[in-house]
Amino acid sequence: MKIGIDKLGFYVPHLYVDMNKLAVARNIEPAKFTIGIGQEKMALAPITQDPVTLAANAALGILDETDKEKIDFVIFATETGIDHSKSAAVYVHHLVGLNPHARCIEVKHACYGATAAIQMAKGHVALNPESKVLVLGSDIARYGLNTSGEATQGAGAVAMVISADPKVIALEAQSTYLTDDIMDFWRPNYSDKAFVDGKFSNEQYILFFSKMWEQYKEKTGLDLNDFEALCFHLPYTKMGMKALKTVLDEGTEATQQRLAANYKISAEYNKNVGNIYTGSLYLSLLSLLEQKEDLQAGSRIGLFSYGSGAVGEFFTGILQAGFQDHLYVEEHKGLFTSRTEVSVPEYEEIFQETLPTDGSNIEFNIDKDPAAICLVGMTDNMRNYVNKLR
Structure with missing residues (x-):
């Protein structure tokens, strides 16, 4: 039985x-952002969007009534969760109107969660x-204003x-994975901003890929020539190319x-959104x-997932006949073209808007x-x- 991705969608905030x-505002040569790390635009979530609404809007864009009835498991992957107890999946389950007879959970390990x-x-x-399973990867990457990680922020879901007989890509059974207890990126419970050892994290990302790739070749007998493309988790678009x-x-x-x-094509969306953590690879x-446009059914796509701290996995999928008809x-395209640019001062003001932490309403x-699903307070x-559609 083939199992894989039957539908695949995303949502990005309108700013x-x-x-x-x-870069100019930070007295940095613009090429360091646009060429050095390969980023052109950074998606910005207003106060009315959080990881729940981003995920719900992404799901709303792809689910039909049959999906809503057959989905009996919702798994919400995030490292910017909104509650230490209640799963974000439960909110999405309600907001998009899924079958009540379903499991709903939240999972976490940095960018590896999805x-x-x-x-x-x-x-x-x-x-x-x-059955069908709804998998969500939704995050808002925040490092802080005027920090070394500011240029690698982003937001989206x-x-x-996931189903049997998938229409887009069937995931192959064999994969390789690796865990190592390191501190390359972390966000303590008391902080709404992440901490990162950038140089160390880059080194570990490449080391994890190298180790898992060697293990994958040994395990499967396949080599680089068997792949149409390799897709990577992209905290910034030059990382995967390294x-x-x-x-x-x-x-x-x-x-x-x-x-x-093909790598250059695969990085196009990311360079116009920024880092969305759990959803970045997808x-x-x-x-x-x-x-x-000329991708062929039967092509093998490699997928490298890396979550700081650190857990990684390399796995593969085969494109299915007629997959283009299910994208x-x-x-x-409309999500991108309808976005509004904000100035740097406007961005700074929006970035600093936060929800109350003292119990006030x-x-x-x-x-x-313009999103269909919003946080209202x-x-x-x-x-x-x-x-808004109800």
Whole structure:
């Protein structure tokens, strides 16, 4: 039985910051942002959007009534969760109107969480072939104003339906994975901003990829020439290319050219959104599928997932016949073209807007937020959401 991604969508907030202008405001040469790390725009979440609403809007864009009835498991992967107790999946389950007879949980391990969710979903579908699982990867990356990590912030969510006989990509059974207890990136419970040892994290990312790639080749007998493309977790778009370059010489000249060209396509969405942590790898996959028009069914795609702290996995999928007919290219194109640029001072003001932490109530005006699902405020320490379509 084939199991994999049946549907794949994403949502990005309607605001963004131009990285050239952010660089100028920080007295940094713009090329360090646009070329050095490969970022052009940074998605910015207003106060009316949080990880729950981003995920719910992503799911709303791909689910039909049949999906809503058959989904009996929702797995929400995030490292910017909103509650230490209640799963963010429960909010999404309600906001998009899913079958009440469902499990809903939240999982965490830095940027690896959505991959863990997919593997868990595969096991559920293997035992329950008629079921579907909704996997969500949703995050808002915050390092702080005028920090070394500011240029690698972002916001957005990816939603995936995992099922038997998937229409987009069937995930192969063999994968390799690795864990090591390191401190390259972390966010203590008391902080709303992350801490990172950037140089160390980059080194570990490449080391993890190298170790898992060698293990994968030994385990499967496959090599670089067997792949149409490799997609990477992208905290910034040059990161994945650094890892890819370490193995490119293993392929033929044609393979090297193909993988390099396809990598560039796979990074296009990410460079215009920024880092979305758990959803980053799958935004890269989506960028490849929706923008490379001559991708063929039967092609093998490699996927490298890395979560600081650290856990990594390398796994693969085979594109299914007619997969192009089950993408949401125009809808996603509309998300990008309808966004509004904000100035650096406006960005700084929005960035510093936070929810009350003292138990006080607050209400937001959501008229300027075009999203169907928004955060409308807090009452008695509870977040209040609305689906405008109801």
